[in-house]
Amino acid sequence: MLHDNHADSPTPVVSVAPLTLPAPGRGDDLQVRVSAPASGHRLPVVLFSHGYGWSMNGYAPLVDHWAAHGFVVVQPTHLDSRTLDIAPEDPRHPEIWRIRVADLTHVLDHLDLVENAVPGLAGRVDRDRVAVVGHSWGGQTVSMLLGARVLDAAGVPGEDLSDPRVTAGVLLATTGTGGADLTPFAAEHFPFMNPTFAEMTTPALVVAGDRDQSALSVRGPDWFTDPYHLSPGPKSLLTLFGAEHGLGGIAGHLVAETTDENPARVALLQRLTTAYLRSALDPADDSWATASAELTTSPDPLGRLESK
Template sequence: MRRLVMVLVVMVFGCGSEPLPQADAKPLTASRDALVSIPGYLAGPYKPQVVDGLTLAAPELANETIELRVWWPQDAQGAIPVVLFSHGNWSDRHKYDRLLEHWASHGYAVIAPTHLDGRSMARGIFNSLRFGQLGLIDARAADLQFLMDNLGSIQAQLPQGVALQVNKLVVAGHSFGAFTAQQFAGAIASDEGAVSRAGDPRVVGVIALSPPGPMFDVIHERSWLNMRGPVLVTTGTWDTNPQFWPDWRMHLMSHETAPGGQQFALVVEGADHYLGNLICRPEREEAPQRDALTMVNAASVAFLNAYLRSDSAAAAFLQSESLQDLTGGFARLTAR
């Protein structure tokens, strides 16, 4: 029975089930001038470059060989700020290019591993049975910690002249990966023997795209009581799951229960868990939600600029709650 529960838990993290049918949502009707005034809305000034199939041997980890996809901005000068990105369950490092490429165009290097639950449903279920619920959650965080500690080895596999900033980074992720990222801000799974990854001074912020709401006894209303900002959470009014999160607002539990201070939440009208088929599950037959993606792109770039580049204009935008006016109510960015 315990193993059956593990399988059920894995199935709802990230890419395991379809959302509920949804009511009509407000479309994006803002003018072009209003939209291009949003920080990070347009692609950035750099040409994104990508290399796939890099590997790091990690014999001390459950994920003994970590496979990587790395984006970076061509011709960027100096050390490039780094984002570590954790994919959703049963997804992998290849299925978020529309987001990660945008970050690279704005001057960021993005390092995306494939975790033990990635590549396929069969591999995800096998490793969930092998390591258990909490074991798999910890293994994902251990992957990111290992990458953080081995940025020099990753840089050595990139083209000559590409330099990574090693002492300041943001951790980001989607769905299951969003919770993985939140662990580096203080989120914990379960209570007994829970391990927090918070406290590493290199992590200056967390981006959590559609993080989970409560799940059995593994993730619950106490999981984020010590999650300190800066954290950006994103969700949408169609971001539902019939088994666990029938109300999209449940994805805001981490934002609402964490201590106040540099806690930001983006809500987008008509955005589901996968932005149609633009992230995590490109094989879906749902229509792409391109306008929703532009809002996620923009808010996340503003966050990266504020905390990796100390951009005061971006920081002011995050605090201003002006996105709702600029988009005619299509997207709302709030701070607490």
């Protein structure tokens, strides 16, 4: 169980990077960052998938907060990362979306290596409590482990890539349905952006900004609420007022991708995602109910919450 003191006072964090996980057939071994609280036992795992171009070194505002509040956070660097600079003609390019999913399952397959890489962490990890979190393309990636699937050109669902080791997920600014909802450019270049959420049965929190206008879709910001509306419960949807794709700056402070820098919005996401993860991974924990009530009763809320 995550002890209550984690919610109130952050603990020191130990972070190790890069940790190399051998990945034969991938072309590049898998590099990950592991961040964990220096104290505590039965620590749950959060597997985080970055957005396009990022790496294991991004998203400190969220990752550091989760680790300081009782989670072991593992961040792989996917092949689309700018740090790898893979050429456009690389034959792996059309399959990067699928390799991204494989990266996450590869980490879960090698939690022994992850646990032993951090001094003092061995024996303190609860392998039965695993959550996945992703932003943007990372959200699409982790949704596959929750049960989402990719439709082919005929509308037939592709391979089921869900993972029974995953208990819950958080989808941050995750794209919606494909087909006619995509721009012609997106439809031509990103055929994998054609999901069905009908089988995404694993519990999840979906976070969307009400000013997140994507250049890949002909729809408005409601496109990013599809993972909530088109999936079975239990799910929750947090709509952030005034938020664009960076959700206030979750990828990092003062980064170019943050077009809507808002420290209060990031702080809200820190609190709410931590509370959701705590309760989703421990049914006896009431952090989510408490945090939800605080948001809904706020006189000047930064967002609205609905659940099913």
